[in-house]
Amino acid sequence: MSNRRARPVRLVLAALALVVVGALGVSASAFGRDAAKSCGSVTMDENAWAGATANVYVLKYVLEENLGCTVNIEKLPESTPLFQAMADGKVDVVPEDWNNILLKVNQKYVKSGTIMNLGSNGVIGHIGWFIPTYLMKQYPQFKTWRGLKGKEGIFKSPESGSQGMFLGGDPSYVQKDAQLIKELGLDFKFVSVGAEPAQVARWTQAYKQKKPIIFYWYTPQYLNTAYQLSEIKLPARSKTCVDSYNPKLGSNWGIYKCAYGLTIIDKLMTSKFAKSGSPAVGVIKRWKWSANDQNYVANLIAGKHMDPEKAAEQWVDANPAKVKAWLGK
Amino acid sequence: MSVVADTTTTAAVPSLLVEHRPWWRSRVTLSGAIVGVMLVCYFAAKAQYPWPASLTWNTLPTHLNDFQTWLVDSRNAENPSVVIRAFNGFADFLDSLVNWFSSLLGWMTWVGVTVAGVLVSLRFGGVRAAAWALAAFATFALSGLWVESMQTLALMLAAVGLSLLVGIPLGVLAGLSDRFARAVTPVLDAMQIIPAFAYLMPIVILFSVGPGAAVITTMIYAIPPAIRITALGIRGVPANTVEAALAMGSTPVQSLTKVRLPLARRMLLLSVNQTILFALSMVVIAGLIGGKGLGDVVTSGLNSYPALALLAGLVIVVMAMALDRVTEAVAERTNPARRHLTDDLRRRLRRASVATALVVAAVIAGARIAGVGADYSRRTARDWLLARIQSVLDYVQNPDTFLFQVTSWIGDHIVQYGLVPFRNFLVETPWPVTLVGITLIALVVSGRRPAVTTFLMLGVIGVIGEWASAMDTASQVLVATVLTVAIGFGLGVLAAESRTFSKILRPVNDVLQTLPQLVYLIPLIYLMPVSVVPGVIAGVLYAFPVVARLVENGVRNVEANTVEAAAAFGATRRQILRKVKIPLAQDAIMLGVNQGIIMVLAVVVIGGLVGSPGLGYEVAQGLARSDFGLGVLASVAILALGIALDRVTRGVRRAQLGEEP
Numbered sequence A: 001m002s003n004r005r006a007r008p009v010r011l012v013l014a015a016l017a018l019v020v021v022g023a024l025g026v027s028a029s030a031f032g033r034d035a036a037k038s039c040g041s042v043t044m045d046e047n048a049w050a051g052a053t054a055n056v057y058v059l060k061y062v063l064e065e066n067l068g069c070t071v072n073i074e075k076l077p078e079s080t081p082l083f084q085a086m087a088d089g090k091v092d093v094v095p096e097d098w099n100n101i102l103l104k105v106n107q108k109y110v111k112s113g114t115i116m117n118l119g120s121n122g123v124i125g126h127i128g129w130f131i132p133t134y135l136m137k138q139y140p141q142f143k144t145w146r147g148l149k150g151k152e153g154i155f156k157s158p159e160s161g162s163q164g165m166f167l168g169g170d171p172s173y174v175q176k177d178a179q180l181i182k183e184l185g186l187d188f189k190f191v192s193v194g195a196e197p198a199q200v201a202r203w204t205q206a207y208k209q210k211k212p213i214i215f216y217w218y219t220p221q222y223l224n225t226a227y228q229l230s231e232i233k234l235p236a237r238s239k240t241c242v243d244s245y246n247p248k249l250g251s252n253w254g255i256y257k258c259a260y261g262l263t264i265i266d267k268l269m270t271s272k273f274a275k276s277g278s279p280a281v282g283v284i285k286r287w288k289w290s291a292n293d294q295n296y297v298a299n300l301i302a303g304k305h306m307d308p309e310k311a312a313e314q315w316v317d318a319n320p321a322k323v324k325a326w327l328g329k
Numbered sequence B: 001m002s003v004v005a006d007t008t009t010t011a012a013v014p015s016l017l018v019e020h021r022p023w024w025r026s027r028v029t030l031s032g033a034i035v036g037v038m039l040v041c042y043f044a045a046k047a048q049y050p051w052p053a054s055l056t057w058n059t060l061p062t063h064l065n066d067f068q069t070w071l072v073d074s075r076n077a078e079n080p081s082v083v084i085r086a087f088n089g090f091a092d093f094l095d096s097l098v099n100w101f102s103s104l105l106g107w108m109t110w111v112g113v114t115v116a117g118v119l120v121s122l123r124f125g126g127v128r129a130a131a132w133a134l135a136a137f138a139t140f141a142l143s144g145l146w147v148e149s150m151q152t153l154a155l156m157l158a159a160v161g162l163s164l165l166v167g168i169p170l171g172v173l174a175g176l177s178d179r180f181a182r183a184v185t186p187v188l189d190a191m192q193i194i195p196a197f198a199y200l201m202p203i204v205i206l207f208s209v210g211p212g213a214a215v216i217t218t219m220i221y222a223i224p225p226a227i228r229i230t231a232l233g234i235r236g237v238p239a240n241t242v243e244a245a246l247a248m249g250s251t252p253v254q255s256l257t258k259v260r261l262p263l264a265r266r267m268l269l270l271s272v273n274q275t276i277l278f279a280l281s282m283v284v285i286a287g288l289i290g291g292k293g294l295g296d297v298v299t300s301g302l303n304s305y306p307a308l309a310l311l312a313g314l315v316i317v318v319m320a321m322a323l324d325r326v327t328e329a330v331a332e333r334t335n336p337a338r339r340h341l342t343d344d345l346r347r348r349l350r351r352a353s354v355a356t357a358l359v360v361a362a363v364i365a366g367a368r369i370a371g372v373g374a375d376y377s378r379r380t381a382r383d384w385l386l387a388r389i390q391s392v393l394d395y396v397q398n399p400d401t402f403l404f405q406v407t408s409w410i411g412d413h414i415v416q417y418g419l420v421p422f423r424n425f426l427v428e429t430p431w432p433v434t435l436v437g438i439t440l441i442a443l444v445v446s447g448r449r450p451a452v453t454t455f456l457m458l459g460v461i462g463v464i465g466e467w468a469s470a471m472d473t474a475s476q477v478l479v480a481t482v483l484t485v486a487i488g489f490g491l492g493v494l495a496a497e498s499r500t501f502s503k504i505l506r507p508v509n510d511v512l513q514t515l516p517q518l519v520y521l522i523p524l525i526y527l528m529p530v531s532v533v534p535g536v537i538a539g540v541l542y543a544f545p546v547v548a549r550l551v552e553n554g555v556r557n558v559e560a561n562t563v564e565a566a567a568a569f570g571a572t573r574r575q576i577l578r579k580v581k582i583p584l585a586q587d588a589i590m591l592g593v594n595q596g597i598i599m600v601l602a603v604v605v606i607g608g609l610v611g612s613p614g615l616g617y618e619v620a621q622g623l624a625r626s627d628f629g630l631g632v633l634a635s636v637a638i639l640a641l642g643i644a645l646d647r648v649t650r651g652v653r654r655a656q657l658g659e660e661p
Helices: A002-027 A049-067 A080-087 A103-113 A134-136 A177-184 A196-208 A279-286 A292-304 A308-318 A318-327 B001-013 B027-044 B058-076 B080-109 B110-127 B128-141 B148-178 B177-193 B196-209 B213-238 B237-248 B252-263 B265-280 B283-288 B291-303 B307-332 B341-371 B382-397 B400-426 B432-446 B446-463 B467-497 B501-516 B516-527 B535-556 B560-566 B571-582 B584-609 B615-624 B628-656
Strands: A041-045 A070-074 A095-096 A116-133 A166-170 A188-192 A214-219 A231-234 A262-270
Touching: A041 A049, A049 A070, A049 A095, A049 A279, A049 A308, A049 A318, A049 B291, A080 A103, A080 A116, A080 A262, A080 A308, A080 B058, A080 B196, A095 A116, A103 A116, A103 A308, A103 B058, A116 A134, A116 A292, A116 B535, A134 A231, A166 A177, A196 A214, A196 B148, A196 B291, A196 B382, A196 B516, A214 B535, A262 A279, A279 A308, A279 A318, A292 A308, A292 B291, A308 A318, A318 B027, B027 B400, B027 B432, B058 B196, B058 B628, B080 B110, B080 B196, B080 B213, B110 B128, B110 B307, B110 B341, B128 B307, B148 B177, B148 B213, B148 B252, B148 B265, B148 B283, B148 B291, B148 B307, B177 B213, B177 B584, B177 B628, B196 B283, B196 B584, B196 B615, B196 B628, B213 B237, B213 B265, B213 B283, B237 B252, B265 B307, B283 B291, B291 B307, B291 B516, B307 B382, B307 B501, B307 B516, B382 B400, B382 B516, B400 B467, B400 B516, B400 B535, B432 B446, B432 B628, B446 B467, B446 B628, B467 B501, B467 B535, B467 B571, B467 B584, B467 B615, B467 B628, B501 B535, B516 B535, B516 B584, B535 B571, B535 B584, B560 B571, B571 B584, B584 B615, B584 B628, B615 B628
Parallel strands: A041 A070, A041 A095, A166 A188, A166 A214
Antiparallel strands: A095 A262, A116 A214, A116 A231, A116 A262
């Protein structure tokens, strides 16, 4: 009985679903873009930060519009997973590598001839200790690290006890701040809040409350256009200076007692792709841009939530000369 | 996991037998005394006796790193060995399997996929299941994440299918043979407790990146529930039924296929349901190693567009809930014990199946002729949804709101009066005192065998050089567990007493269990800007639903006549709850504590990503810095901690009942 009555209801519902879906479908339009002419396809890796997204999408736009390439994007964790993917031919190009290639495990890929370092992509990275500019105005002595002495207490936080809190960077980044603090004899407690989004959440919130905060930070970074930050000068660099804490170098931490150096950011390519004869190879080899260019695009994407393709288009339209040089015209 | 738990509780005999000891010999007093002695030692010799280097196996990390280098070398050699080539072949096979599913879904067009999903749910699951399916597809379309949803669905089809292919036969075996079950249990424990971040690196080296590697990672986590629930189902078949079948002259094979499997049918379908949910919880991790789909949107969105990451997280939740409800409905409706198939009905059902197939085929053909694309490219509500989510995030980010005053106060207090002192106590007490003290507490509350296990596990942690980090993690896990049990117990009892509350709680639990933790960590960081707390709260949010469910079930399943008897003697509702229901539900409650701890531990790594120091942090860093040794050792320590906590909490009830295992 109940089954007999249930059936029409179900039929009506099914028909209704069909009508709704069908109506949407008929009016749907599908235009596939036919790319892939002479260039073939290139697979690039997009790292997790906005600057990397800017690199990839500008290159993608230039290669697709001018050479008719098909650009695929992979998003893989830095370092070994990425290098293994390159060795397996799943990624051809990495536009921005922050010296992962120099790690011992990863040098294997260079030595075996699978990965080539194409050199600088034009952006020069710099790491340092930063405070909000409003704080620098309030305490001009913070221009150098010496001014911090005795004033650490103003950076107190719930987890730092009686000491001031130094907010560390993403643990996967190059750093030596805990060692620097000890060597400089500052009364800071080194606190890491983990991955970059967490660190950004922490310091931007302090910034909004106009509270004192001192943290590990770097340039180029699109957030530097939205927040006014000032750098604290650390001891000058010497020849034996080391930037990344390494327990194997022993317990003499004097080697870390200096400012961070400049990081040349490299682009990488697989040898296989370099030999493929694709016209994209030359463009990627010539491709180079400045930190300002990158920040501009990154801010459109991450700051203004613009579609990355549109942001790339906007920059390319505004900089025809630079694009021409990359194309080798 | 919760489901496994339910069935074991009903099997146990509830008992009110609690032996009475003088107060000075009670468990609480003895444990308190031990803690007191530890406290004295802590204040006397703070931080003076860390785990000694002479008792640490110093070269272990180097060996592990050498192993990684060896792996990389042999993987990328000119002529890789047969084993490596076999791994490659397997990864390629999985890649093409996922790609095949993906292109099948694309070929069906979005209209075809939707119609097929809805009609098949309708045929086998009924109207409500169909409504859930329709709601899910509408969500995929309206969120503007159709393609990503289909990629995730293809990944799930491959991963769940293979997990069941491996898990169900092994589960049947574990159900039939005690010895096999005992051998396989520790392996399953390890597969569920070791954080996926720890094995991402070897998986990537062996299987490269891509959908294949993502499927393997997902399978490692999703196979254990398939095995466990299937085994439980096979064991649950009444022995006399099987005996009767054998007595009637059926062969062992027949008794399996004709008696055991059909009778365990409900549990088999439940194992399908749980395997799907477990697999879906790996979507974000899979996104990290080239799994594409929604997980990818979550991880890459976190940096540049948190609102988008949240939206993708919500789509994952809807997908999980729809799959859960549909498979549950299918299990219920096709239950042969519930429906009596007449010939007429059978014929009608067969006709309905044929009609479903025909309609689906016709719609796909029609859609393809009309030129409907694989992607839903019509108007979506994406921008509107993103704007709403963004406004919530903006509110949360604003430090001037009342909400922030409350949450940051709570966060600060948890750190200052809970986590920091407790952590210091565990980390800085002289190590021999901590080791002996914790072992003695395990002995007092749980019995001899759990104490021996605890001692050995702590020893392992020390020897591999993870003592300080593990104590740090233990302090976070214990604080999180206390909060989890308090919240879960309270909500569970409320839900057991009130049907309405139970109905409200269920979707909340579902969302919290399936929403990727990475997604709600960001708002938590804004609301409680102190390190460690967001990680702890994430653990609590993930684990309390399970505790609440177990407690609710336990309290509700207390026999009605016991409750009536108490009521007849004039007990008030509150008295019945306190003196009858809760004591009788103790097994379920202890199981809740046990499951709660294990789940909190599972989230420890996620806490590490947002800066909770300790083992989770090291696992995350091991992956980020290509430091294989660090990641592996921290994972071993997490496993050791998990085993110790599991054995001790499971032993508590047994010890109370006076059974020495």
